[in-house]
């Protein structure tokens with residue numbers, strides 16, 4: 001069976017406070033891109049997980065998110081563990097704010113759950129989703145996406161509670177150019193460098209529009225810039241290219257994205273960035289919304 005573990009982008013990310021456990025309360029819009037990691041999974045006598053592709057070397061063998069998800073899944077449902085041969089083509093940059101490890105885990109969890117509980121109702125899926133926060137703050141929302149419960153989500157809280165809801169969207173620009181300056185960034189370190197006032201809580205949009213997004217931000221952008229000064233060059237390139245709707249950091253970075261309505265303009269920027277900036281990873285893709 002072939003799976004795609006779709007990359008995520010945070011179209012906006014606000015932080016409204018911090019809990020006693022050190023986790024921050026987020027308000028964020030999550031979208032997923034056509035682009036992602038490719039996973040081939042099938043039954044086997046023993047479990048093996050092999051990584052290949054551009055970013056395979058960044059994964060520590062035995063400490064990958066899929067192994068953790070498999071162990072957790074069989075234990076959680078008190079099922080006899082089964083073995084799988086899993087091959088991952090690691091296309092998503094690692095520790096890059098694009099949620100690659102999370103998405104690999106969520107794609108495999110969705111596959112296992114659909115196999116074991118083919119008749120599961122949406123309510124059963126949501127119960128399952130809410131149990132997965134211990135695997136990582138973004139696992140619940142990524143699982144909701146990979147189980148087909150929505151495409152674009154509003155997330156509230158630390159992420160681990162699974163408090164997320166699908167959003168209706170209207171007239172969203174969908175052409176994305178993802179850019180990573182080639183420097184891995186730890187999410188914990190970016191949060192630790194967060195300074196200034198938190199965002200005031202806002203209401204989730206009834207319908208997500210470009211206008212709503214224009215009045216939001218990614219609060220982690222300044223902290224990421226402090227840790228990766230090369231981001232300043234990237235922001236400058238984006239600012240000089242006036243053809244996009246907006247650009248922003250995704251998650252805790254260091255990946256950024258520029259958003260276009262027009263596919264050809266997005267392709268042109270992508271080509272220009274690839275030609276002029278060696279060492280930067282650049283990918284033209286689209287967000288999934290239907």
Ligand SMILES: C[C@](O)(CO)[C@H](O)COP(=O)(O)OP(=O)(O)OC[C@H]1O[C@@H](n2ccc(N)nc2=O)[C@H](O)[C@@H]1O
Nearest residue numbers: 010022023024026136137138158159187188191251252
């Ligand atoms: C910021 C986002 O990238 C937005 O998509 C994510 O919520 C981060 O999700 P993630 O990578 O799955 O994060 P985790 O692995 O659970 O957490 C890594 C570290 O980030 C910090 N962290 C994460 C999520 C959150 N709501 N508050 C935090 O302060 C904590 O220091 C935590 O130890």
Ligand SMILES: Nc1ncnc2c1ncn2[C@@H]1O[C@H](COP(=O)(O)OP(=O)(O)OP(=O)(O)O)[C@@H](O)[C@H]1O
Nearest residue numbers: 064065094095096097098099100101102104187251
């Ligand atoms: N399958 C995997 N793919 C990518 N990273 C993995 C995987 N398994 C474990 N990791 C580890 O997880 C850490 C975070 O990588 P990942 O790419 O998932 O996060 P991220 O881009 O920071 O995501 P987020 O947007 O959630 O902050 C890295 O240190 C990496 O070594």
